[in-house]
Amino acid sequence: MKSSIRICASIGRESIDDALAVADSIASQVDVLEIRLDYLKVPAVLPFLDTLKTPLLFTNRPSWEGGEFTGEEDRRIDILLEAVAENSGYVDLELLAPDESHRRMRLARKESSTKLILSWHNFKDTPSREELVGRMALMQDKGADIGKIITTARTHQEVTRVLCLQEVAEQLHFPLIAFCMGRAGVVSRVATCGLGGYMTYCGVNEEEATAPGQLSVRALREIYSLMGA
Numbered sequence: 001m002k003s004s005i006r007i008c009a010s011i012g013r014e015s016i017d018d019a020l021a022v023a024d025s026i027a028s029q030v031d032v033l034e035i036r037l038d039y040l041k042v043p044a045v046l047p048f049l050d051t052l053k054t055p056l057l058f059t060n061r062p063s064w065e066g067g068e069f070t071g072e073e074d075r076r077i078d079i080l081l082e083a084v085a086e087n088s089g090y091v092d093l094e095l096l097a098p099d100e101s102h103r104r105m106r107l108a109r110k111e112s113s114t115k116l117i118l119s120w121h122n123f124k125d126t127p128s129r130e131e132l133v134g135r136m137a138l139m140q141d142k143g144a145d146i147g148k149i150i151t152t153a154r155t156h157q158e159v160t161r162v163l164c165l166q167e168v169a170e171q172l173h174f175p176l177i178a179f180c181m182g183r184a185g186v187v188s189r190v191a192t193c194g195l196g197g198y199m200t201y202c203g204v205n206e207e208e209a210t211a212p213g214q215l216s217v218r219a220l221r222e223i224y225s226l227m228g229a
Helices: 016-029 048-051 075-085 099-109 131-143 154-162 164-170 186-195 218-225
Strands: 007-011 032-036 054-059 090-094 115-120 147-151 176-181 200-203
Touching: 007 016, 016 032, 016 048, 016 164, 016 218, 032 048, 048 054, 054 075, 090 099, 090 154, 090 164, 090 186, 115 131, 115 154, 131 147, 131 154, 131 164, 147 154, 154 164, 154 176, 154 186, 154 218, 176 200, 176 218, 200 218
Parallel strands: 007 032, 007 200, 032 054, 054 090, 090 115, 115 147, 147 176
Antiparallel strands: none
């Protein structure tokens, strides 16, 4: 039986050559490779699409949502639209991005097979269930193929609140990525796919986490192996 676990490794390197090298080194261990364009000194999508066979997710995270990009919004979106034009596996766009960015993305995707992940990250806390469900509904309304809700958890109750979003997502027939950052949230990164989550994320190694509490690909694979997954 095919495993329901989909693992995405997030790659944040400054040079394209370094990013390609590390991507190639772990490609066989993951299902998706996230290329963090906001980490690259000279962002580009074609070197990755031309070289790597693993499905690619391109993210150009702005500083206002925890990323490294600090330039103009049009320029940030331009390179994501290039990935869409080249039919990359996925692109990630923030739920709170300007309306014009969403409009441009909608137009570009009319001629593309690229799946759109609309994401929302909260680096401070975990809001109420009502707010989280509202965010998910908005993602679906804005045309996301997949939603992504990531919060910061300090208690097991907050972790449970986020993981339980999968029940609502199933009712809405809406693929959802949902887990928690921080020490308390580590368990949610492991558990989410078994509870219906579309995908979980990991880092290249212990030193290169791109989010708080992110496990390395080696550690995540070892845990799933022990679980028989």
